[in-house]
Amino acid sequence: MREAYQEQLGKLAEELAAMSTMVGTAMEHATKALLDTDLSLAEQVIDDDLRVDEARARSEEHAFGLLALQAPVAGDLRTVISTIHVAEDLERMGDLALHVAKAARRRHPQPVLPEDVRPVFDQMGKIAVKLAGRLHDIIQNQDADSAHAMEAADDEMDDLHRHLFTVMMSSEWEHGVAAAVDVTLLGRFYERFADHAVAVARRVVFIVTGQMPND
Structure with missing residues (x-):
């Protein structure tokens, strides 16, 4: 039984x-759609989001099933409960x-990003993809x-996010308020993506050690 x-816990980790x-x-495809003004790729990301929602539902159902059908000891209970947070x-x-x-779809066929911030978002996208890739191995x-x-x-992502505000606050910014709003929101999306990746990593530390790492 044990x-x-x-x-089953191993399968749960594989799902995550x-x-x-x-x-x-x-995020890789969304960034490419954003930088290349690629409507079809943006639509693909939008359509595929349902698969992510379904995967979360399966993982949570699996986790709740383990809670209901078994009597997990402290370490296993920690794992199952943390799994629910990780899936979220x-x-x-x-x-x-x-x-x-x-955002890429809404502005199509016009590009969302002014030319002077495109390199920043290119780098933010690469960091986001790198973080997600590391999570796979960390969870597994x-x-x-x-x-x-x-x-x-x-920290790299946070530095890039702050740099965006430096660019927009510069006297050389000539793209208006609407572009500034788009850049602000998009920068926040990438920053939050990284924050959630770190939150998942911290949950893994908690599963392994029983202690949440300090901020």
Whole structure:
């Protein structure tokens, strides 16, 4: 019975790892749609978001099933409860990629981004995809050391996010209020994507060690 239960916990981790890959792909495609004014790719991200929602529902159903059918000890209970939080964070990461794709669709055929901030968003997109990719391995392997290292990439994202405000506050900004609003919102989407990735990593540390890392 105990061996079967551990196997189910392993399958739960695989489901979450697969979700991290899905949201990473969603943000990669959303960023490309944003930078290339690619309507079909934006539509694909929007359509595929349902798959992320369904994956969260399956993971939560699986987790609640383990709670209902078993009597988990402290470590296992920690894992199952944390899984529910992780699935929520991953779904929100998918939603943030969805918001980016919707922005690209809303402004099509016009580009959303002024030329002078495109390199920043290109880099933010790469960091977001890198974070999601790392999450796959962290969740799959329950790797607390790699989870701790996620903070550095999040710092990179925060630095880029702050840089956007420097650009918009500059006297050289000549793109008007509407463009500034778009850039502000989009920058926030990428920043929050990274924040949720770090939250997932911290949950993995909690699962492995029993303690949440300090901010």
